[in-house]
Structure formats: C-alpha cells, structure tokens
Amino acid sequence: MRVVYAGTPEFAVPALQALLAAGHDVVAVYCQPDRPSGRGRKLTFGPVKQVAVAAGIPVEQPLSLKPPEAQQTLRDYAPDVMIVAAYGLILPQAALDIPRYGCLNIHGSLLPRWRGAAPIQRAIQAGDTETGVTIMQMAAGLDTGDMLYKTVCPITPQDGGQSIHDKLAEQGATALLHTLELLAAGKLQPEVQDDALANYAHKLTKAEAQIDWTQAAAVIDRTIRAFDAYPVAFTLYEGQPLRLFASSVKETPPNLPLSGDGQEDVLSFLRSSPDKGRLGGVSSPGTVIAESKSGVDIATGDGVVRILSLQLPGGKRLTAEQFLNGRSLLGVQL
Known part of the structure; x- marks a missing residue:
C-alpha cells in the first residue's frame, strides 16, 4: 500500500x-x-x-x-x-x-x-x-x-x-x-x-510526580513505576528532590501498626526479614524505617514501600545498594 x-x-x-x-x-x-x-x-x-x-x-x-x-x-x-x-x-x-x-x-x-x-x-x-x-x-x-x-x-x-x-x-x-x-x-x-x-x-505533569507518603504503599508503588520514564516520581530530601525510579510493596503482617504501641512488633518483624538491613524507629508516613542492599523501606499511610532505585540532583541513577554506599537514610523523614 x-x-x-x-x-x-x-x-x-x-x-x-x-x-x-x-x-x-x-x-x-x-x-x-x-x-x-x-x-x-x-x-x-x-x-x-x-x-x-x-x-x-x-x-x-x-x-x-x-x-x-x-x-x-x-x-x-x-x-x-x-x-x-x-x-x-x-x-x-x-x-x-x-x-x-x-x-x-x-x-x-x-x-x-x-x-x-x-x-x-x-x-x-x-x-x-x-x-x-x-x-x-x-x-x-x-x-x-x-x-x-x-x-x-x-x-x-x-x-x-x-x-x-x-x-x-x-x-x-x-x-x-x-x-x-x-x-x-x-x-x-x-x-x-x-x-x-x-x-x-490525562496528560502527565511534573507536579503530580511528588509522592504523598500518606497514601497507601500500593498506590505509591504504582505511581513510582508508572512514572519511571517521565515525569519520574520524587520526594524531598534535605530540601532537594530525590528521584525514585523503581519500587515494590514490602510485605508486612496484616493489621501491623507502623507507630504507637505496636512499634516494637514492627521492629521485631523487620529484624526477622531476610534482608537483615539496618533498622530505625517506626514513625509517621515518609519515614525511612529500614535500609539494606535490597532497598530503602519507607512507612506510608498504609503499609511499607521499598525503593529500589534513586537519584540525587546532579547525580546518576543508582541502585539502593549503590546509593547507600557511604550514606544512610535511616530515620530520615522524607
């Protein structure tokens, strides 16, 4: 034709x-x-x-x-x-x-x-x-x-x-x-x-790429993955955009609280995970509660999302393991 x-x-x-x-x-x-x-x-x-x-x-x-x-x-x-x-x-x-x-x-x-x-x-x-x-x-x-x-x-x-x-x-x-x-x-x-x-x-916008950590982990995970080419999801770290490229939903026991009286249960659960990453206190949504070579675990409004790939302004896209080499986000509120 x-x-x-x-x-x-x-x-x-x-x-x-x-x-x-x-x-x-x-x-x-x-x-x-x-x-x-x-x-x-x-x-x-x-x-x-x-x-x-x-x-x-x-x-x-x-x-x-x-x-x-x-x-x-x-x-x-x-x-x-x-x-x-x-x-x-x-x-x-x-x-x-x-x-x-x-x-x-x-x-x-x-x-x-x-x-x-x-x-x-x-x-x-x-x-x-x-x-x-x-x-x-x-x-x-x-x-x-x-x-x-x-x-x-x-x-x-x-x-x-x-x-x-x-x-x-x-x-x-x-x-x-x-x-x-x-x-x-x-x-x-x-x-x-x-x-x-x-x-x-709807057409993609950069404004919607900023992560709202009060959302459920599943929603945040889908947003990060959907936007991995453009506009690229991000959160603020020390006042600068931290870009997030890949993620997964961290499996947690049902109804396990992420703060308050259930904090020790959360920490106990995380310590039993196969990653054996460094652990921090469980706090409000947006808090980094664990980190390991497998990923950076962040509390959300419902569940935990694991970040697998990150990029700082002016830097290269890195795996979580590369990003954490000489750097720690443990306990940081994003």
Missing part, C-alpha cells in the same frame, strides 16, 4: 521499521517540528525522523494539518492509508478523509479503557493487570473510532512505564501489519467502542 506515516517519538519507531521491512510503500513521514534538546539546546531530529531520513523518505513537519495548504500537501501524496502513532498533532476531519482507507491509529491501551495522552502510565497507576494495543479507525473524537484489532499485554508488579512502553511499541508494529493484511483482503470487522467503559488518560 501507499502509506503516509505520522509519528514522532520512540514509541512510533518499530511500526515504521516494520512497514519498511514488509515492503509497503511509505511515501512520506509526518513528524512534529524539531525541538531543542540536551544541555546545548540544539535542534535535534526526533526518533521517527531519524529513521525516515536514513531510509530516504520525505519528511513533513507542519505546525498543523488544519490549513488548506497542509491538507493539499497530504493529498498530493495520494496515500491509500495514513498510519498515526504518537504523532502529537490533532488531525481534522478534512485530513482524516484524504487517504483511500482513512487513518489508522496505533493506540497504547485496550480501548475503550484508556483514551487520551497517557494510557500506558494511567493503566499502571490504576492497578490494571493488563493493557495492550488497539489498532483503531480514526474519527473526529478523542480515540473514539472503531476498533479494528487488539493485542493483550500483562502488567506485572515489576513493570514500569518504560517496560510497558517498549512491549507495546513492538506489539503495535506486529498488530499494524496484521491489520493491513486484513484491510487489503477486505476482512476487517470494525467494533464500535462502548463509551460507558471509557476513562480519560
């Missing part, structure tokens, strides 16, 4: 590479305009543009597809289909109508569960046990088009936003090729979404 491909970040790279490897005629690639990055703030090609340039494919980077001249440029490519994956620009109905078979979107969730900008992170944050990729026929609404093909991806307690992102990027490439085969054979069976099952995956 004659394909116009629209995508900008790393998530959209595997699908473009799969299209090229499968022999589809990618006549143009659309990306967002180049933006400054790095310490030198130099204009840098995005991941998808890098692949397109290396393959000798024309690249278009309009600020919008609403102007008639931008739509005419798209029309001149005479695409059979336009594939959209994390493009970052809204396609007006006039643009959606240009390709022979319309526009297909590679969406990183099992629609209609999560619509919007951050479906991967919101699925992890909400405690979903699975997610996936939906190939969708694009419509004027926000991720409201008919579903054409789905793949399923489990979310394990060890998964974070980055690991699920990478899995879905690869699944999206495979799902896209299969969808195009069905499209060419006239065998697609579109499924209308049930709006009653939809949730909006």
Whole structure:
C-alpha cells in the first residue's frame, strides 16, 4: 500500500521499521517540528525522523494539518492509508478523509479503557493487570473510532512505564501489519467502542510526580513505576528532590501498626526479614524505617514501600545498594 506515516517519538519507531521491512510503500513521514534538546539546546531530529531520513523518505513537519495548504500537501501524496502513532498533532476531519482507507491509529491501551495522552502510565497507576494495543479507525473524537484489532499485554508488579512502553511499541508494529493484511483482503470487522467503559488518560505533569507518603504503599508503588520514564516520581530530601525510579510493596503482617504501641512488633518483624538491613524507629508516613542492599523501606499511610532505585540532583541513577554506599537514610523523614 501507499502509506503516509505520522509519528514522532520512540514509541512510533518499530511500526515504521516494520512497514519498511514488509515492503509497503511509505511515501512520506509526518513528524512534529524539531525541538531543542540536551544541555546545548540544539535542534535535534526526533526518533521517527531519524529513521525516515536514513531510509530516504520525505519528511513533513507542519505546525498543523488544519490549513488548506497542509491538507493539499497530504493529498498530493495520494496515500491509500495514513498510519498515526504518537504523532502529537490533532488531525481534522478534512485530513482524516484524504487517504483511500482513512487513518489508522496505533493506540497504547485496550480501548475503550484508556483514551487520551497517557494510557500506558494511567493503566499502571490504576492497578490494571493488563493493557495492550488497539489498532483503531480514526474519527473526529478523542480515540473514539472503531476498533479494528487488539493485542493483550500483562502488567506485572515489576513493570514500569518504560517496560510497558517498549512491549507495546513492538506489539503495535506486529498488530499494524496484521491489520493491513486484513484491510487489503477486505476482512476487517470494525467494533464500535462502548463509551460507558471509557476513562480519560490525562496528560502527565511534573507536579503530580511528588509522592504523598500518606497514601497507601500500593498506590505509591504504582505511581513510582508508572512514572519511571517521565515525569519520574520524587520526594524531598534535605530540601532537594530525590528521584525514585523503581519500587515494590514490602510485605508486612496484616493489621501491623507502623507507630504507637505496636512499634516494637514492627521492629521485631523487620529484624526477622531476610534482608537483615539496618533498622530505625517506626514513625509517621515518609519515614525511612529500614535500609539494606535490597532497598530503602519507607512507612506510608498504609503499609511499607521499598525503593529500589534513586537519584540525587546532579547525580546518576543508582541502585539502593549503590546509593547507600557511604550514606544512610535511616530515620530520615522524607
């Protein structure tokens, strides 16, 4: 097929590479305009543009597809289909109508569960046990088009936003090729979404990345893992942001109090753990109550969360063992 491909970040790279490897005629690639990055703030090609340039494919980077001249440029490519994956620009109905078979979107969730900008992170944050990729026929609404093909991806307690992102990027490439085969054979069976099952995956903000230690350990753990690539969860340590990249929920006996009369029971339980880490007094949420090479244990509003990877301002991302080498957080109130 004659394909116009629209995508900008790393998530959209595997699908473009799969299209090229499968022999589809990618006549143009659309990306967002180049933006400054790095310490030198130099204009840098995005991941998808890098692949397109290396393959000798024309690249278009309009600020919008609403102007008639931008739509005419798209029309001149005479695409059979336009594939959209994390493009970052809204396609007006006039643009959606240009390709022979319309526009297909590679969406990183099992629609209609999560619509919007951050479906991967919101699925992890909400405690979903699975997610996936939906190939969708694009419509004027926000991720409201008919579903054409789905793949399923489990979310394990060890998964974070980055690991699920990478899995879905690869699944999206495979799902896209299969969808195009069905499209060419006239065998697609579109499924209308049930709006009653939809949730909006709000855009990620740095403000929401600050951990509230009064929340339950399970909630905090999911937030840290969901945000491990961006915006990265953090807490304040000596007035500076301490970034948290990986975590788990520390198993504790049911109904074991974290302060007050039950303090000695908590300490006894922690001493019996296989980590044999240094122990501190149990206090209010946000207090570091234990540390070992396995992690930094922090009291929360309900349970204990173990931090596995940390980073101080200006420093490198470290494992808990590396972080604690010559440093102790025991008893610190974060």
